[in-house]
Every structure is written in C-alpha cells, then in structure tokens.
Amino acid sequence: MKRPAPPADPLHIAALALESLGGPALLLDPALRVVAASPGVEGLLGEAVRPGALAPRVLCGDSLDRPIAEALAAGRAVTGTVLRPRRGGALRSLRVRATPVGADGDAPPAGWLLLLDAQEALALDAPDAPLLFHGMWTGDPAMKQMFHVLQRAARRDVPVLVRGETGAGKELVARALHDLSPRARGPFKAINCAALPPSLLESELFGHVKGSFTGASRDHAGIFRAADRGTLFLDEIAETPLDLQAKLLRVVETRTVIPVGGSEPIAVNVRLVAATHQSLRRAVELGSFRADLMYRLRVVPLFIPPLRARAGDVALLTARIVDELNGAGERNVARVSPGALAALARYPWPGNVRELRNALQYAFVIGEGPVLTEADLPPEITSGEPDEALAPARVNRPPELEGTPEAQRIQRALERAGGNRTRAAKILGVSRVTLWRQMREHGLAAPG
Ligand SMILES: Nc1ncnc2c1ncn2[C@@H]1O[C@H](COP(=O)(O)OP(=O)(O)OP(=O)(O)O)[C@@H](O)[C@H]1O
Ligand SMILES: [Mg+2]
Numbered sequence: 258m259k260r261p262a263p264p265a266d267p268l269h270i271a272a273l274a275l276e277s278l279g280g281p282a283l284l285l286d287p288a289l290r291v292v293a294a295s296p297g298v299e300g301l302l303g304e305a306v307r308p309g310a311l312a313p314r315v316l317c318g319d320s321l322d323r324p325i326a327e328a329l330a331a332g333r334a335v336t337g338t339v340l341r342p343r344r345g346g347a348l349r350s351l352r353v354r355a356t357p358v359g360a361d362g363d364a365p366p367a368g369w370l371l372l373l374d375a376q377e378a379l380a381l382d383a384p385d386a387p388l389l390f391h392g393m394w395t396g397d398p399a400m401k402q403m404f405h406v407l408q409r410a411a412r413r414d415v416p417v418l419v420r421g422e423t424g425a426g427k428e429l430v431a432r433a434l435h436d437l438s439p440r441a442r443g444p445f446k447a448i449n450c451a452a453l454p455p456s457l458l459e460s461e462l463f464g465h466v467k468g469s470f471t472g473a474s475r476d477h478a479g480i481f482r483a484a485d486r487g488t489l490f491l492d493e494i495a496e497t498p499l500d501l502q503a504k505l506l507r508v509v510e511t512r513t514v515i516p517v518g519g520s521e522p523i524a525v526n527v528r529l530v531a532a533t534h535q536s537l538r539r540a541v542e543l544g545s546f547r548a549d550l551m552y553r554l555r556v557v558p559l560f561i562p563p564l565r566a567r568a569g570d571v572a573l574l575t576a577r578i579v580d581e582l583n584g585a586g587e588r589n590v591a592r593v594s595p596g597a598l599a600a601l602a603r604y605p606w607p608g609n610v611r612e613l614r615n616a617l618q619y620a621f622v623i624g625e626g627p628v629l630t631e632a633d634l635p636p637e638i639t640s641g642e643p644d645e646a647l648a649p650a651r652v653n654r655p656p657e658l659e660g661t662p663e664a665q666r667i668q669r670a671l672e673r674a675g676g677n678r679t680r681a682a683k684i685l686g687v688s689r690v691t692l693w694r695q696m697r698e699h700g701l702a703a704p705g
Pocket of ligand 2 (some may be wrong): 428492
C-alpha cells in the first residue's frame with residue numbers, strides 16, 4: 258500500500274536523504290534531539306541511537322564535554338572533534354561536521370545534519386585536529402593533554418591549581434572543572450584575591466558579623482559559604498597577603514570558616530580551584546607565599562600554555578572568532594588575508610586569547626569589506642611590539658605606574674575611534690560603562 262505524500266517539511270526531506278547516505282550521519286531537530294540516524298551510526302558508535310535522544314549525550318556521554326552543542330547553540334555550521342567515552346573509561350574521538358538544515362537568512366535552522374567521521378577515530382593521536390572543550394578551541398597537543406588531566410581531576414574533590422598567563426583561559430578551565438564535577442549543580446563562585454584590599458578580602462572570603470568593623474551593618478556570609486556544595490575559584494592566589502594565607506590554610510585544613518569578628522567556626526563544603534599567572538613555587542622561594550598552603554592547593558596542577566607556544570592555535574582561534582563576529586555585527590569577513598595571518602602568527606600575544614579577540618574586534622570595527630587585511634589590525638600587532646598595558650607582569654606593577662599605560666591605551670583607542678566611545682569600548686574589549694568609568698578615573702575626555 259502506498260503511503261500518503263508527506264508534508265513538504267525540510268526535516269522530513271532531509272530524513273529521506275539521510276537514508277540514502279552511505280556514511281554515518283544524524284539528523285537533529287532544533288532542540289538537538291535525534292530525528293533520524295543513518296544505518297552507519299550504530300556501527301560507528303557501537304550502539305543503536307533512538308529517535309528523541311539528545312545528540313550531545315549520544316556523542317559525548319553524560320559527564321563529558323558537549324562541544325558540538327555549544328557550537329550548534331551559536332547557530333553556525335561547525336567541524337569539530339568530540340571525545341566520546343568508551344566502555345572501560347577510555348576516550349575516543351569522533352570528527353563531526355554539522356550543517357544547519359533549512360536555515361533561511363537570519364532565521365534559526367529547522368534542524369541539523371551531523372556527518373560523523375570514523376577515519377579520525379584516533380584523533381587524540383592526530384595531534385592538530387581541532388577540538389572544542391568547554392568553550393576552549395585548540396589543536397595543540399599540550400592543551401589536549403591538559404584537558405585529559407582536567408577531566409580526570411574534575412571527578413574527584415581534589416584542589417586544582419591552574420597556571421596560565423592573563424587571557425589564556427584560567428577562568429574557562431575553572432568552570433570546566435566545576436561543570437564536569439559531581440558538584441556541577443551546586444554554585445560556582447569566583448573571587449580575585451588581587452583585586453581587594455586585605456581587610457576587605459578577608460571579610461569577602463570568610464564573612465563578617467554585624468558590628469565587627471565600621472560599615473559592617475549586618476552579618477555577611479562570605480564567599481566560602483556562598484560556594485557551599487559547589488566550587489570556589491580563588492583567582493590570582495599568589496597575591497593573597499601572608500596573614501590571610503595562614504587563615505586560608507586553616508580553612509582548608511579544618512573545612513570551617515570563622516567570620517571576621519566571630520568566634521564560632523562554621524563548616525563549609527567547598528571544592529577549591531586556585532589560579533595564578535606566576536609560578537607559586539617561585540613565590541614560595543621569594544618568601545611571599547606559604548609552602549604549606551601551596552602544597553594544599555596544588556594537588557593537581559594544570560598548566561595552560563601561552564597562545565604563542567600553541568602552534569596553529571592562532572589561525573584556528575582567528576577562524577572561530579571571525580565566524581562568531583560575522584554573526585554579531587555589521588561587517589562580514591569571508592577571508593583573512595595571508596599578510597594578516599602572518600602578522601597574527603608572528604605576534605607574541607602577551608594578553609593571549611583575550612588579546613586576540615580584542616584585536617579581531619578592532620579589525621572588524623576599523624576595516625571594511627570581505628577581506629580582513631593587515632591594515633585592519635591594531636598597530637602593535639603589525640609592528641610586533643606588544644601593548645605594554647597587557648604585559649603579564651601587570652598585576653605586580655605598583656598602582657602609581659598602573660594608571661599611565663592604561664590611560665595611554667584608552668587615549669589611543671579613543672583617537673582610533675575618532676572620539677566615538679562605543680567604538681573605543683569595542684576596541685578595548687570593555688563595556689561602554691567600564692570605558693566611561695575608566696575615563697573618569699584617568700580624567701580623560703574624548704577628543705573631538
Ligand atoms: N581556547 C580558547 N578558545 C576560545 N576562547 C578562549 C580560549 N581561551 C580563552 N578564551 C577566551 O579568552 C578570554 C579570556 O579567558 P579567561 O577569562 O578564561 O582567561 P584568564 O586566564 O582567566 O585571564 P585573566 O588572567 O586576565 O583573568 C575569554 O573571553 C575566553 O572566553
Ligand atoms: Mg581570569
């Protein structure tokens with residue numbers, strides 16, 4: 258008996274096309290649920306895929322990353338490699354090419370077609386295959402190895418110390434540790450130990466009781482208690498004053514906090530992730546950091562290599578960021594010129610991925626047309642001389658020196674933007690409000 262003609266639904270047409278495909282492929286609805294799977298999928302994954310199953314779970318499992326979902330959520334075609342857990346806990350990688358189906362202009366796609374590739378099933382050994390891991394793109398073997406250790410460490414409650422230069426992705430690593438941990442449903446709290454004066458830092462960390470100092474008009478729980486049953490990210494841990502380090506050590510050892518002005522210890526259940534841009538070991542040698550606290554915090558050390566040491570990642574990240582900016586703004590860049598790519602590859606990136614993103618944002622604002630050229634890039638990149646304000650040592654710079662390069666940087670951005678604050682804020686990679694506040698702090702007025 259002949260079936261009635263199906264409605265002309267793009268998903269249905271694609272599902273029919275899928276059946277005639279030889280290779281492993283999945284068809285998804287906009288919610289990333291499987292609508293249809295080609296016969297090859299079962300052979301590739303070693304299990305049947307049921308319609309309605311969530312594709313990121315099918316591909317990456319429960320506890321692992323969902324890189325494809327992240328890319329799909331951004332609504333663009335993507336090729337990437339996912340790590341899939343195998344029985345026995347081993348990982349294998351799959352190459353996934355995702356194409357939107359029935360996308361029309363800016364309208365969201367009617368679904369997705371995922372082509373799966375078994376040929377690179379050992380791509381953890383294929384050293385430069387691009388991988389998206391919790392918001393981090395890389396093709397670098399050292400980064401992939403770090404992700405592997407991260408995944409294993411995340412499952413346990415051990416303290417992790419993340420080391421990496423500014424803008425290299427320490428916060429993303431800390432969040433990945435949280436998201437992959439059994440505490441993922443609990444809070445993730447972050448505090449920058451370099452950003453607050455010591456007295457304030459203590460009460461922000463451990464809380465205070467009403468009346469314990471001028472201005473303490475009510476009880477304050479502090480971030481350790483706010484992170485209870487979750488993860489606490491202690492950023493720039495090396496900048497913690499020594500007397501607070503002693504208190505921190507007590508907290509780690511007793512798993513209790515004593516609020517400022519209080520006397521009773523309060524139990525806290527927190528997983529610690531600390532980060533530093535400098536070597537803690539060196540800070541210990543210099544006498545500015547307690548060795549006993551360092552050993553407590555760096556049970557599992559994770560090192561993020563600087564961008565300049567990750568061959569290939571500048572080109573990979575440039576392509577990804579250009580894709581993203583194309584979706585966001587007025588300019589559409591189809592191609593990055595070889596000259597621009599060469600300049601980007603030569604530059605030492607003291608501000609790492611954040612600086613790369615800012616440079617590309619700048620190029621999108623400054624240049625025009627479908628080709629991003631060397632002339633669109635910020636002068637420090639084409640001249641190869643990094644902007645001093647981004648130098649990794651900036652945290653240690655005394656405050657009286659801090660203002661000068663920052664003020665110069667803002668001034669330059671304003672000049673480049675022809676006095677337009679929205680443009681200047683884009684160039685600097687900050688919000689308009691932040692720019693306005695910084696201009697006020699430095700007593701700057703927009704020229705023109
Ligand atoms: N591998 C990557 N792929 C894509 N984006 C990245 C990657 N690494 C970092 N980023 C982006 O770069 C920016 C800086 O990352 P992040 O805030 O995690 O760095 P950080 O090491 O904590 O910097 P800082 O020391 O200044 O606090 C963010 O916008 C982040 O999303
Ligand atoms: Mg950070």
